[in-house]
Amino acid sequence: MAEKQYNGSEIVIKALADQGVDVIFGYPGGAVLPIYDALHQQNSVRHILVRQEGGAVHAAEGYARSTGKVGVVLVTSGPGATNAVTGLTDALMDSIPLVCITGQVPTHLIGNDAFQECDTTGITRPCTKHNYLVKDVADLPRVMHEAFHVARSGRPGPVLIDLPKDVAMAMGDYTPPAKIKHRTYQPKVKGDLSAIKDAVELLQGAKKPIIYAGGGVINSGDKASKLLGDLVHMTGFPCTLTLMGLGAFPADDKQFVGMLGMHGTYEANWAMHDCDVMLCVGARFDDRITGRLDAFSPNSKKIHIDIDASSINKNVPVDVPIIGDVAHVLEDMIKIYKSKQVKPDAKALANWWKQIDQWRSKKSLSFVQAGDTIKPQHAIERLYQLTKGRKQETYITTEVGQHQMWAAQHFHFQKPNRWMTSGGLGTMGYGLPAAVGVQIAHPDALVIDIAGEASILMNIQEMSTICQYRLPVKVFILNNQYMGMVRQWQELLHGGRYSESYMDSLPDFVKLAEAFGGVGMRATKTSELDDVIKEMIACPKSVIADICVDQKENVFPMIPSGAAHNEMLLGPEDKAAKPVSEEGMVLV
Amino acid sequence: MGGTVAVSAKPDEIETIIAVLVDNEPGVLARVVGLFSGRGYNIESLTVAEVSDAKHQSRITIATSGTPMIIDQIKAQLGRLVPIHKVSDLTKDGPHVERELALVKVANKDDKRVESLRIADIFRARALDTTTESFVFEVVGATKKIDAFIDLMRPLGLVDVSRTGVVAIARGKEAM
Numbered sequence: 169m170a171e172k173q174y175n176g177s178e179i180v181i182k183a184l185a186d187q188g189v190d191v192i193f194g195y196p197g198g199a200v201l202p203i204y205d206a207l208h209q210q211n212s213v214r215h216i217l218v219r220q221e222g223g224a225v226h227a228a229e230g231y232a233r234s235t236g237k238v239g240v241v242l243v244t245s246g247p248g249a250t251n252a253v254t255g256l257t258d259a260l261m262d263s264i265p266l267v268c269i270t271g272q273v274p275t276h277l278i279g280n281d282a283f284q285e286c287d288t289t290g291i292t293r294p295c296t297k298h299n300y301l302v303k304d305v306a307d308l309p310r311v312m313h314e315a316f317h318v319a320r321s322g323r324p325g326p327v328l329i330d331l332p333k334d335v336a337m338a339m340g341d342y343t344p345p346a347k348i349k350h351r352t353y354q355p356k357v358k359g360d361l362s363a364i365k366d367a368v369e370l371l372q373g374a375k376k377p378i379i380y381a382g383g384g385v386i387n388s389g390d391k392a393s394k395l396l397g398d399l400v401h402m403t404g405f406p407c408t409l410t411l412m413g414l415g416a417f418p419a420d421d422k423q424f425v426g427m428l429g430m431h432g433t434y435e436a437n438w439a440m441h442d443c444d445v446m447l448c449v450g451a452r453f454d455d456r457i458t459g460r461l462d463a464f465s466p467n468s469k470k471i472h473i474d475i476d477a478s479s480i481n482k483n484v485p486v487d488v489p490i491i492g493d494v495a496h497v498l499e500d501m502i503k504i505y506k507s508k509q510v511k512p513d514a515k516a517l518a519n520w521w522k523q524i525d526q527w528r529s530k531k532s533l534s535f536v537q538a539g540d541t542i543k544p545q546h547a548i549e550r551l552y553q554l555t556k557g558r559k560q561e562t563y564i565t566t567e568v569g570q571h572q573m574w575a576a577q578h579f580h581f582q583k584p585n586r587w588m589t590s591g592g593l594g595t596m597g598y599g600l601p602a603a604v605g606v607q608i609a610h611p612d613a614l615v616i617d618i619a620g621e622a623s624i625l626m627n628i629q630e631m632s633t634i635c636q637y638r639l640p641v642k643v644f645i646l647n648n649q650y651m652g653m654v655r656q657w658q659e660l661l662h663g664g665r666y667s668e669s670y671m672d673s674l675p676d677f678v679k680l681a682e683a684f685g686g687v688g689m690r691a692t693k694t695s696e697l698d699d700v701i702k703e704m705i706a707c708p709k710s711v712i713a714d715i716c717v718d719q720k721e722n723v724f725p726m727i728p729s730g731a732a733h734n735e736m737l738l739g740p741e742d743k744a745a746k747p748v749s750e751e752g753m754v755l756v
Numbered sequence: 757m758g759g760t761v762a763v764s765a766k767p768d769e770i771e772t773i774i775a776v777l778v779d780n781e782p783g784v785l786a787r788v789v790g791l792f793s794g795r796g797y798n799i800e801s802l803t804v805a806e807v808s809d810a811k812h813q814s815r816i817t818i819a820t821s822g823t824p825m826i827i828d829q830i831k832a833q834l835g836r837l838v839p840i841h842k843v844s845d846l847t848k849d850g851p852h853v854e855r856e857l858a859l860v861k862v863a864n865k866d867d868k869r870v871e872s873l874r875i876a877d878i879f880r881a882r883a884l885d886t887t888t889e890s891f892v893f894e895v896v897g898a899t900k901k902i903d904a905f906i907d908l909m910r911p912l913g914l915v916d917v918s919r920t921g922v923v924a925i926a927r928g929k930e931a932m
């Protein structure tokens with residue numbers, strides 16, 4: 169028996185502190201007033217006040233993604249909870265560990281359509297890894313600790329705790345976290361050794377191999393990225409990364425063939441298509457990666473390492489499934505690989521690299537920067553060059569659209585956890601609040617939200633949060649006055665009828681920055697770009713840099729929807745060759 | 757109920773009975789049903805009841821259909837729900853027995869009344885309730901047997917049916 173009793177709110181705070189939480193992101197309201205009162209009377213947990221609950225969830229995602237720790241959110245009932253839904257779904261899709269505490273009306277009012285009541289657990293059931301409604305304060309300590317365990321272990325994800333106001337005020341005992349073996353939830357981390365042996369045999373017999381790695385490597389921790397590097401170097405195989413995996417293997421390494429998928433490099437996609445053995449590490453054969461499924465890498469044996477059994481054989485049937493944590497499995501794989509003393513066919517591998525170099529020579533990411541108009545790719549390229557090699561660490565978040573793809577293509581990541589983007593859900597408005605979370609976690613780092621002028625307006629209110637906490641977040645807007653990716657698809661698929669994708673009456677972003685208390689800058693000509701970037705980096709305050717770029721530029725290379733890896737388009741001159749099929753049109 | 761209720765499996769699909777042992781906590785059935793509707797899997801029938809009072813465990817039996825890849829997906833997706841203890845594919849994992857119970861109401865007179873009684877006898881159906889103008893029959897058996905019984909009752913004045921859906925258990929001495 170614990171000696172002292174605490175009210176539910178104090179139990180929440182104690183559990184957070186015991187779980188190693190030093191900061192939470194939230195917004196108060198009626199149903200969470202007791203928790204905010206408890207927060208006010210302690211110093212172990214810091215609270216960051218956002219401007220909309222959706223921002224709190226993305227901020228917690230940015231925090232989690234850049235630290236590997238669980239991000240924590242505290243919001244009120246009703247609209248507080250429903251505003252959090254997008255962020256929770258985003259975190260579920262990208263496997264980001266979060267614990268979200270929502271207030272709820274008192275238990276006796278649940279089901280009565282009370283003020284600010286909603287069925288939070290019902291609404292969030294499909295968009296969380298798990299959720300709880302705590303009706304008895306006696307369950308609260310266990311639920312709190314369990315929530316963190318579920319959020320961070322196995323395939324990470326968001327966990328929600330719905331806490332009625334009367335429970336937050338009721339007195340109860342607190343129990344600290346213990347090494348619990350959950351009754352039902354016991355994710356498997358060690359991979360099956362015989363499967364790993366089979367995988368090694370395939371790898372050692374490969375003539376045209378590819379290693380395709382994703383966000384699972386980053387979620388598995390720094391060790392997994394290191395082991396991936398060891399494996400790639402030991403085997404001499406080419407390595408490609410998904411959007412979520414960027415940074416898991418250094419972009420400057422000569423064995424890196426670039427990102428793959430819809431806007432991946434020519435060499436990465438062709439290598440995926442033509443390979444004979446594919447090792448998929450912590451990725452999930454998402455439709456942006458595979459292109460047309462029936463033409464996906466038709467002649468390869470596929471090995472798939474994933475901690476989530478439901479990711480295996482979901483879209484693409486694989487030959488050797490290995491269920492387990494990436495770091496654990498790679499460790500065993502490397503051990504077995506070394507013990508076998510069999511080297512892959514060096515001559516075949518040399519030929520394979522020759523072929524890859526031929527694809528590389530297409531320079532699929534090249535663009536022409538001529539004249540005064542700033543090409544968006546050039547802006548990213550300069551941003552990368554001018555931030556590279558500095559003592560200060562750089563972290564990049566993005567919104568969603570063309571700028572996101574250009575950032576993925578032209579900003580080169582050498583380390584994991586430096587790149588925060590909404591991959592699965594594709595949430596416009598993610599980048600600015602995510603940057604808040606990243607900057608809170610890394611106060612001395614250079615944190616840049618690479619944005620589009622449309623996306624940034626979706627959560628622009630978080631500039632106010634940024635200024636309140638004096639966060640030196642930089643917003644780098646590639647402003648083309650269009651919802652660029654929508655416009656690109658309308659151009660390719662809908663006869664250039666730009667239905668509602670042009671934005672009239674955009675705000676003056678320089679003045680907007682100033683209105684929030686930050687610094688505004690603008691570049692409209694190529695000659696101004698470097699100075700603006702340098703000034704932005706040097707500025708100790710938050711900055712919005714409005715980079716006015718070529719309005720008509722499209723993202724290439726591109727696998728058109730419904731096409732295969734070997735049907736990718738290199739540039740605008742390529743597109744007329746093949747109209748997009750009917751089946752392709754219906755895909756998103 | 758979530759999921760579309762399919763009449764029978766398409767050619768490349770297999771009919772499968774899945775048993776799921778879950779913690780009997782609020783929302784667990786909604787999680788399972790929501791999974792099926794959210795991912796577009798079929799539910800042909802679903803039954804649930806507590807099976808262990810002491811351990812607070814319930815058993816859900818789901819009759820579903822899909823390609824072998826989909827069936828594997830269903831099992832994997834169920835397996836990752838937090839309050840689920842065990843997922844067992846009764847169709848694939850070995851011999852099992854399955855039963856369904858139906859209450860079938862017919863309203864009829866004269867010859868039809870006699871005929872419905874005769875058929876009930878053949879199906880070992882019991883009359884649970886009778887008026888001079890109706891019967892309620894209880895019939896137990898495999899799904900197909902119940903389908904056949906209902907089909908035969910249709911021209912004899914069938915007015916109402918209530919079915920439990922399939923419950924199933926593996927043959928032999930092993931527990932799930």
